[in-house]
Amino acid sequence: MPELPEVETIARFLREGGRGKTSIVGAVVAEVQVLWPQVVARPSPRAFAAQLQGARLRGVGRRGKFLLLDWGASGWQAVHLRMSGDLAVLQPGEVPPRHTRWLLRFVDGRALAFDNPRKFGRTWLVDDLGEVVGHLGPEPFDEHLTPQHFYARLQRHRRQIKPLLMTQTFLAGLGNIYTDEALFRAAIHPQTPARCLNATQAERLLAAIRAVLREGLAANGASIDWMYRGGGFQNAFRVYHRQGEPCPRCGTSIRRIIVGQRSTHFCPHCQVLVTCNPSLDGG
DNA sequence: AGCATTACCCGCACGC
DNA sequence: TGCGTGCGGGTAATGC
Numbered sequence: 293m294p295e296l297p298e299v300e301t302i303a304r305f306l307r308e309g310g311r312g313k314t315s316i317v318g319a320v321v322a323e324v325q326v327l328w329p330q331v332v333a334r335p336s337p338r339a340f341a342a343q344l345q346g347a348r349l350r351g352v353g354r355r356g357k358f359l360l361l362d363w364g365a366s367g368w369q370a371v372h373l374r375m376s377g378d379l380a381v382l383q384p385g386e387v388p389p390r391h392t393r394w395l396l397r398f399v400d401g402r403a404l405a406f407d408n409p410r411k412f413g414r415t416w417l418v419d420d421l422g423e424v425v426g427h428l429g430p431e432p433f434d435e436h437l438t439p440q441h442f443y444a445r446l447q448r449h450r451r452q453i454k455p456l457l458m459t460q461t462f463l464a465g466l467g468n469i470y471t472d473e474a475l476f477r478a479a480i481h482p483q484t485p486a487r488c489l490n491a492t493q494a495e496r497l498l499a500a501i502r503a504v505l506r507e508g509l510a511a512n513g514a515s516i517d518w519m520y521r522g523g524g525f526q527n528a529f530r531v532y533h534r535q536g537e538p539c540p541r542c543g544t545s546i547r548r549i550i551v552g553q554r555s556t557h558f559c560p561h562c563q564v565l566v567t568c569n570p571s572l573d574g575g
Numbered sequence: 576a577g578c579a580t581t582a583c584c585c586g587c588a589c590g591c
Numbered sequence: 592t593g594c595g596t597g598c599g600g601g602t603a604a605t606g607c
Contacts, residue, residue, distance in 0.1 A: 294598045294599070295598050295599095297598095298598065299598095357598090357599080372599085372600090373598085373599090374598090374599050374600075375597065375598070375599055375600095376597085376598085376599095410597090410599095412599065412600080413599095458599085458600095459600095460599090460600080467598050467599070468597085468598060468599085469598055470598085513598090514598070532598095554597090554599095555596075555597075
């Protein structure tokens, strides 16, 4: 379930309850099951299970697309859902999802299950969170990330804006859907070289990123496909997965192209590719 | 040489 | 049945 709004939605759900379940903060681990060993990136699956045994959950947070579980003295558990991961709280006696890769059984009878059909997801248990999330770029809503700062960061790259926005060391939290939506809202072509964006476009882009993320958060994320449930943002997509449909702004047919090996959706009329002369240093 | 950027690839399930 | 597709990102390969 993986972009910032979806991960944040899961974090809130674990912290505050939702989906008909109550919060798991305060729950104590009675038993740890690792059903597919490679899911534990660090430490060893055996050490992972041993360290979590008896631990009490202190809180749940998020950094970029990582979910963060605070197990107090037992360490921090980071969870990355990648393409197809989800966390489910199970009531006593409830059967775990089909592709559960690890399972924490609590003393109160409930359980937390990591469901992950494609096996891309990973989890870490560390004392220092920086080992796992230290490389990430700024949070999109970080108040220190001003339009001026964002513009200056864009100026340092000559690559296409879309793959840059999806690079987590540049900005943490955007994925394929919200990037397409933000570029559409900002009326910027996804293949525009980053350094060719001017200060006005940079400001508009940052505002658009925050707007689409806020919209996704308000809708409890986007849930698409057979796998996910709950989120309502897919009903608000302007361009994502809407190739062939009319642009909501001008009516032109939405196009789908491949950019950076990823499916990309945009309006060829509203988002015109404008390239600056690189030798002129990106005016 | 050393960086920034790009391509490949990792399970699985679904629609056409 | 077979093929294309996918809310991601580590790593190898290539480009500048």
